[in-house]
Amino acid sequence: MDRLLELPEELLYLWHTHRPEILLAAGILFAAARITLLWRRSKRRETLTPPLSPTEEKVSMPLQVEKEYLSNTPERTSAPILPKPGPRRVTGRKKSKTSDLSKGEGRIHVVNKLQPVIFYFTVGGSTKTYTEKLVAHLSADNKDILPPIVHDLTEIDYDDYFITAPKSEDAIPFYLLILPTYNIDTELDNFLSHLQETHHDFRIDTAPLATLAGYSVFGLGDLHEWPSEPEGYCSQAVEVDKWMARLTGRKRAFPLGMANVRDDVVGELKLWSNGVRNVMQDVVDGKGLGEGVRGSGDAIESADEEDEVDSESEQRAKPKARRTQTADLEDMKVPIPVDFTTAKPSTKSTPTLAPPKAMVPAGSPTHTSLTKQGYTIVGSHSGVKICRWTKSALRGRGSCYKYSFYGIASHLCMEATPSLSCSNKCVFCWRHGTNPVGTTWRWEVDPPDEVFEGMKRGHYSKIKMMRGVPGVRAERWNEIMGSEGGIRHCALSLVGEPIFYPHINALLAMLHAEHISTFLVCNAQHPDQLEALGPVTQLYVSIDASNKESLRRIDRPLHRDFWERFTRCMDILRRKRFTHRTVFRLTLVKGFNLEEEAEGYADLVARALPGFVEIKGVTYCGTSTAAGAGLTMQNVPFYSEVREFVLAFERALGKRGLDYGIAAEHEHSCCVLLADRGRFFRKPVGVESAVGAEDDEVVDERKWHTLIDYPAFFRCFESGETFAPEDYLGRPTPEWALWGNGGFDPRDERVDRKGRPKVV
Numbered sequence: 092m093d094r095l096l097e098l099p100e101e102l103l104y105l106w107h108t109h110r111p112e113i114l115l116a117a118g119i120l121f122a123a124a125r126i127t128l129l130w131r132r133s134k135r136r137e138t139l140t141p142p143l144s145p146t147e148e149k150v151s152m153p154l155q156v157e158k159e160y161l162s163n164t165p166e167r168t169s170a171p172i173l174p175k176p177g178p179r180r181v182t183g184r185k186k187s188k189t190s191d192l193s194k195g196e197g198r199i200h201v202v203n204k205l206q207p208v209i210f211y212f213t214v215g216g217s218t219k220t221y222t223e224k225l226v227a228h229l230s231a232d233n234k235d236i237l238p239p240i241v242h243d244l245t246e247i248d249y250d251d252y253f254i255t256a257p258k259s260e261d262a263i264p265f266y267l268l269i270l271p272t273y274n275i276d277t278e279l280d281n282f283l284s285h286l287q288e289t290h291h292d293f294r295i296d297t298a299p300l301a302t303l304a305g306y307s308v309f310g311l312g313d314l315h316e317w318p319s320e321p322e323g324y325c326s327q328a329v330e331v332d333k334w335m336a337r338l339t340g341r342k343r344a345f346p347l348g349m350a351n352v353r354d355d356v357v358g359e360l361k362l363w364s365n366g367v368r369n370v371m372q373d374v375v376d377g378k379g380l381g382e383g384v385r386g387s388g389d390a391i392e393s394a395d396e397e398d399e400v401d402s403e404s405e406q407r408a409k410p411k412a413r414r415t416q417t418a419d420l421e422d423m424k425v426p427i428p429v430d431f432t433t434a435k436p437s438t439k440s441t442p443t444l445a446p447p448k449a450m451v452p453a454g455s456p457t458h459t460s461l462t463k464q465g466y467t468i469v470g471s472h473s474g475v476k477i478c479r480w481t482k483s484a485l486r487g488r489g490s491c492y493k494y495s496f497y498g499i500a501s502h503l504c505m506e507a508t509p510s511l512s513c514s515n516k517c518v519f520c521w522r523h524g525t526n527p528v529g530t531t532w533r534w535e536v537d538p539p540d541e542v543f544e545g546m547k548r549g550h551y552s553k554i555k556m557m558r559g560v561p562g563v564r565a566e567r568w569n570e571i572m573g574s575e576g577g578i579r580h581c582a583l584s585l586v587g588e589p590i591f592y593p594h595i596n597a598l599l600a601m602l603h604a605e606h607i608s609t610f611l612v613c614n615a616q617h618p619d620q621l622e623a624l625g626p627v628t629q630l631y632v633s634i635d636a637s638n639k640e641s642l643r644r645i646d647r648p649l650h651r652d653f654w655e656r657f658t659r660c661m662d663i664l665r666r667k668r669f670t671h672r673t674v675f676r677l678t679l680v681k682g683f684n685l686e687e688e689a690e691g692y693a694d695l696v697a698r699a700l701p702g703f704v705e706i707k708g709v710t711y712c713g714t715s716t717a718a719g720a721g722l723t724m725q726n727v728p729f730y731s732e733v734r735e736f737v738l739a740f741e742r743a744l745g746k747r748g749l750d751y752g753i754a755a756e757h758e759h760s761c762c763v764l765l766a767d768r769g770r771f772f773r774k775p776v777g778v779e780s781a782v783g784a785e786d787d788e789v790v791d792e793r794k795w796h797t798l799i800d801y802p803a804f805f806r807c808f809e810s811g812e813t814f815a816p817e818d819y820l821g822r823p824t825p826e827w828a829l830w831g832n833g834g835f836d837p838r839d840e841r842v843d844r845k846g847r848p849k850v851v
């Protein structure tokens with residue numbers, strides 16, 4: 092017990108005598124313990140982490156392969172071999188939505204060369220000039236970027252460039268659009284509708300232009316008159332840019348450029364084209380369009396554009412919102428564009444619809460151009476013009492072929508249209524380019540009485556100006572301008588599509604009420620309007636081709652379902668042949684629809700059974716559109732070629748058991764008339780019908796009856812009863828107009844182009 096009590100004293104003694112040794116031993120022990128601990132921890136970590144797989148090393152791609160993937164292709168990641176289970180290793184960047192879209196829905200391109208394709212539109216000509224500057228700037232010496240191809244938007248078929256991109260062996264198209272803005276109707280409205288319709292057409296991929304390497308738009312506008320974008324500055328370029336983003340799957344290669352025409356356009360254009368050039372270089376270098384450039388795939392902007400599509404779809408659906416979709420579709424006679432590709436409901440409010448615009452506003456370039464060409468614009472969408480035959484007939488120098496065939500006196504005839512707009516862009520039409528076009532009527536509508544009064548006023552004022560022209564015959568002058576005289580015929584065919592006018596029946600009734608006969612020409616693109624058409628003295632359908640491909644090439648229709656519309660019109664015409672004098676008008680264009688087409692035309696006759704077929708050689712109009720479509724004087728057939736065609740056509744009809752004969756000709760107009768022999772080759776009206784007679788003597792009495800009894804037509808019209816073309820047949824066709832006799836009235840004086848008497 093005593094030793095235990097002495098222990099603290101002994102420990103204290105030991106500490107005092109061996110303090111350094113004790114401290115050293117303690118330090119060594121502590122260090123050993125720490126080292127052991129650390130070693131044990133690192134050992135445990137080593138056993139949890141697998142050795143790095145050799146496949147995780149980055150494999151460098153050869154340049155060519157890298158190009159194949161462009162920058163838009165999602166990054167390839169080599170999957171590391173991981174033990175299961177274990178923590179997931181994430182490599183590479185997050186795959187963005189936009190990079191998926193911009194790669195063109197899975198299409199992979201080998202970009203060897205780029206083909207810049209520039210599209211422009213112009214009315215006043217300035218955009219064309221700037222386009223030329225752009226071409227010069229882009230045509231640098233670069234083997235990977237080909238010299239630009241340039242297209243005037245009015246001269247191309249949109250289907251060739253804006254439904255699918257043109258294909259080439261090794262060059263990928265890169266679109267550049269340089270566009271002014273017009274707040275009046277121009278071809279640009281039509282171009283925009285085309286882009287929109289293509290996007291919404293459920294038969295077509297939503298991004299059919301994703302195969303393009305990229306696109307960019309440059310707009311020209313007037314900031315002085317339209318001080319901001321919401322007020323319309325460059326608004327059409329903005330619109331085109333948006334639609335192109337959708338159609339290409341957001342391949343906006345460079346942001347929309349804009350220039351104020353009152354400022355430094357060339358400077359702005361240069362800045363933009365420098366940017367475009369750099370991007371094109373990046374693309375051929377395999378760097379792609381890049382990410383993060385405003386508009387080139389930026390996620391926020393892309394989402395904005397999708398929302399806009401949604402709200403537009405919603406806007407179209409809105410008026411029918413309370414009805415079921417099934418009921419809507421059943422009620423519709425014409426297919427409406429339905430976007431089945433857009434499923435996302437929109438949260439945005441519906442934009443308000445703009446009020447309809449005037450088709451041809453006073454002061455617009457179209458108005459100015461038409462006025463310069465001698466047209467009188469009536470109201471906002473109609474026109475009237477005196478034709479050269481009216482002037483010629485006033486001077487006793489011959490009437491047009493309608494006088495020879497149907498008894499129309501040209502000096503009593505008014506040529507007019509209630510719609511200067513059309514739904515075709517025929518290659519031989521002089522008016523295409525600045526004139527309004529559209530598939531539906533989307534303009535202000537003038538009341539029919541104003542249209543009628545305006546047309547007459549315009550016509551009479553022009554005739555009045557003829558009073559002092561040398562050679563005008565007093566008796567003819569009086570027949571139109573005298574107190575007893577007046578307009579007796581109206582050819583609704585001038586330019587545009589008369590049947591398009593929503594009050595066409597009311598206008599026809601007004602003409603008939605004043606005993607003005609009506610010849611109406613339509614383009615076989617509006618079957619519903621044709622079906623609803625009331626009485627007209629003679630109903631024409633222009634037949635410019637015998638098959639779908641030719642029709643697309645010649646008429647360049649705006650309606651996607653143009654052939655279905657055309658054939659429907661044929662069937663409607665067949666039914667109408669008992670109530671209307673129906674006529675096919677064939678315009679022959681050498682190299683387009685003349686050769687080999689007689690059989691096809693005969694098939695169309697078999698389908699529609701028109702009373703008459705007028706065959707006419709095309710008149711050369713010499714416009715840039717015609718030239719752009721490859722039309723020259725070489726495409727105007729000689730009269731001998733027209734005659735040859737007519738004989739082949741007659742044989743083709745005969746082969747089908749169709750009894751049509753060549754009734755009359757007007758050599759001067761390069762025009763020939765065939766008619767249904769069963770209906771119009773007959774005994775004079777009033778004599779018992781010789782149709783079906785077998786007796787040779789009676790057959791000899793039969794004559795062509797292509798002329799019209801106009802008073803009889805008005806009597807029929809006023810009776811309120813249904814009537815047939817046979818009810819207003821006129822006298823027999825004059826001898827001088829028959830096939831083989833040339834068709835010139837011997838009572839008129841023949842003159843040459845300079846007005847000198849012609850020796851026949």
Ligand SMILES: Cc1cc2nc3c(=O)[nH]c(=O)nc-3n(C[C@H](O)[C@H](O)[C@H](O)COP(=O)(O)O)c2cc1C
Pocket residue numbers: 212213214215216217218219271272273274275311312313314317323324325326352454455456
């Ligand atoms: C009738 C008319 C309407 C126009 N409307 C607009 C417009 O709405 N917004 C705009 O920014 N510029 C507008 N402009 C200006 C044109 O876009 C601009 O002058 C352009 O350079 C014309 O190109 P062009 O000469 O190739 O036809 C209009 C010009 C005219 C003559």
Ligand code: SF4
Pocket residue numbers: 478479480481491492493499500501502504505506582
């Ligand atoms: S029918 Fe035509 S071409 Fe003949 S006079 Fe009338 S408007 Fe002129």
